Amino acid sequence: MGRILLEVLGRAVLDVERMSPAQKVQLGDEIFAQQPNLLAAILVLPRMGVSALQLEVPLHILLVSFQAMKRSGHVWPRISEELQEQCLQRLTAQMRFREGLPPHLADQVVTQFHEEHPERELLAFIYGHLREHDMMGVRTEAEKYLMLAALNLAECIAAAGAKPAPR
DSSP states (O other), X not given: OOSSOHHHHHHHHHHHHHOOHHHHHHHHHHHHHHOHHHXXXXXXXXXXXXXXXXXXXXXXXXXXXXXXXXXXXXXXXXXXXXXXXXXXXXXXXXXXXXHTSOHHHHHHHHHXXXXXXXXXXXXXXXXXXXXXXXXXXXXXHHHHHHHHHHHHHHHHHHHSOOEEOOO
């Protein structure tokens, strides 16, 4: 079971949806202070062709993910660039593996990946948000980078060695 429970994630989504733009900027400042590499992984996307409008999608995912991390009752270590790179390599390897499979086997691999993911609820939220904003088709290189960056958030959060907060 993941450290970000469905109830925590739901509250985080509501928190972010209810925030004013100024409150979102303040949350962004917290992310910069505590998880600067996660923020950098999203803010670099315009250099890869992601438009300002498209950037809103992974930014929202980052805000919700960070808010869920805060609400989880765990202490999260700073996610390093090295961890991000390791997670991205695993994620892309898993995607490449799927590419050559017949559709029914590819579906089984995807299902198994989701069912066994350490942060299943967070991953489902990310996929849902990408789907809601029509980003699952990966029609351009920019959309590919956007999708990888968003999915890598879940991988990094799952891989981070968060510990229960002291009481």
